[in-house]
Amino acid sequence: MPLIHFTDKGLYCPEGDFYIDPWRPVQRAIITHAHSDHARWGSAHYLSHHQSRGMLQQRLGHISLQTVDWQQPLRMGSVTVQLHPAGHIAGSSMVQVSGATETWLITGDYKLEDDGMSTAWQPVRCSHMVTECTFGLPIYQWQPQHLIYKRMQQWVLANQAQGFTSVFYAYSLGKAQRIMQALATLGAPLWVHGAIANANEALAGDGFVLPAWQRITAATTRQQLQGSIVIAPPSAAGSPWLKRMGKYRDASCSGWMQVRGNKRRHNVDEGFVLSDHADWPSLLQAVAACGAEYVYSTHGFTDTFSRYLREEKGLWSQAVSTQYGSDEEDEPASTTDNTEGTP
Numbered sequence: 001m002p003l004i005h006f007t008d009k010g011l012y013c014p015e016g017d018f019y020i021d022p023w024r025p026v027q028r029a030i031i032t033h034a035h036s037d038h039a040r041w042g043s044a045h046y047l048s049h050h051q052s053r054g055m056l057q058q059r060l061g062h063i064s065l066q067t068v069d070w071q072q073p074l075r076m077g078s079v080t081v082q083l084h085p086a087g088h089i090a091g092s093s094m095v096q097v098s099g100a101t102e103t104w105l106i107t108g109d110y111k112l113e114d115d116g117m118s119t120a121w122q123p124v125r126c127s128h129m130v131t132e133c134t135f136g137l138p139i140y141q142w143q144p145q146h147l148i149y150k151r152m153q154q155w156v157l158a159n160q161a162q163g164f165t166s167v168f169y170a171y172s173l174g175k176a177q178r179i180m181q182a183l184a185t186l187g188a189p190l191w192v193h194g195a196i197a198n199a200n201e202a203l204a205g206d207g208f209v210l211p212a213w214q215r216i217t218a219a220t221t222r223q224q225l226q227g228s229i230v231i232a233p234p235s236a237a238g239s240p241w242l243k244r245m246g247k248y249r250d251a252s253c254s255g256w257m258q259v260r261g262n263k264r265r266h267n268v269d270e271g272f273v274l275s276d277h278a279d280w281p282s283l284l285q286a287v288a289a290c291g292a293e294y295v296y297s298t299h300g301f302t303d304t305f306s307r308y309l310r311e312e313k314g315l316w317s318q319a320v321s322t323q324y325g326s327d328e329e330d331e332p333a334s335t336t337d338n339t340e341g342t343p
Contacts, residue, residue, distance in 0.1 A: 003099045016076035020106050023323040032108025033092035037324045051091030054202035086110035087121030089174030104128040112282040129292035134277045136305035142279045149182040160227050165248040167230045173199045174276045176231050184211035193232035222246035299325035
């Protein structure tokens with residue numbers, strides 16, 4: 001019997017009697033990170049990393065929550081559980097489940113490039129690996145983040161020279177804080193949407209130090225925002241909320257900006273290829289570094305990624321259906337461009 005079973009509630013370990021990122025209420029849930037597609041309300045008891053505490057409590061309310069440190073071994077039934085840094089967002093973890101003859105690694109969401117805020121990803125040796133593949137196509141290959149940040153800074157400076165406010169659309173937990181850090185050196189005021197302000201406050205409560213920022217409220221004026229940097233969730237794009245910006249230019253920050261035509265489809269002035277997920281080379285690097293004999297691919301281009309691992313890398317691999325992927329990175333790219341470079 002395998003250590004991990006794929007059930008209609010989520011990934012279940014019978015020997016430890018717990019689920020990992022369940023999408024239905026269960027008795028015991030281990031949560032990889034605080035994004036809403038992985039951390040859902042209704043379970044009796046939760047376990048996560050210390051750095052996820054504030055966001056989980058903000059999003060799930062008064063819950064029974066135990067938090068642990070990286071690599072802290074926990075005996076649960078007949079298995080040992082440890083959390084390892086995933087590098088996706090603050091507190092994001094990969095879950096290692098070790099039994100008598102098998103070691104499983106459930107990655108949740110992850111990225112290999114160190115963003116300077118999330119604890120950097122580390123490889124974990126395992127026999128079975130359950131990996132995300134949100135961007136599991138060869139066309140998704142990110143530039144180093146310092147080059148992306150430089151482009152973003154240059155865009156802001158050009159906007160300021162022409163009297164425009166710079167509006168960035170980014171997911172409220174993770175990417176928004178990366179953008180704040182990238183642009184703080186410009187010295188322009190940083191204003192944020194309420195959803196991002198709430199995330200900032202939760203992170204600050206867990207000890208994270210962020211650049212100075214201000215919350216946009218009903219009392220915030222156009223004069224205050226003029227020439228500044230504004231960060232808002234993707235849902236704000238095209239909404240009446242933007243009327244207070246006055247003269248502005250906007251940009252979408254997402255891995256989907258890698259695909260030609262998505263900037264036009266999103267009706268934004270600029271697009272920056274900035275993702276909190278692993279790109280194609282990083283997915284392959286992670287699988288190789290962890291040394292798994294069996295690889296299960298979830299949420300993303302699962303069939304393509306598993307087929308490549310089987311046919312090109314000689315690994316055992318299969319796609320698994322889950323209910324993950326409801327943040328901004330789950331939006332499918334256009335079908336015209338998805339076929340570029342498919343193995």
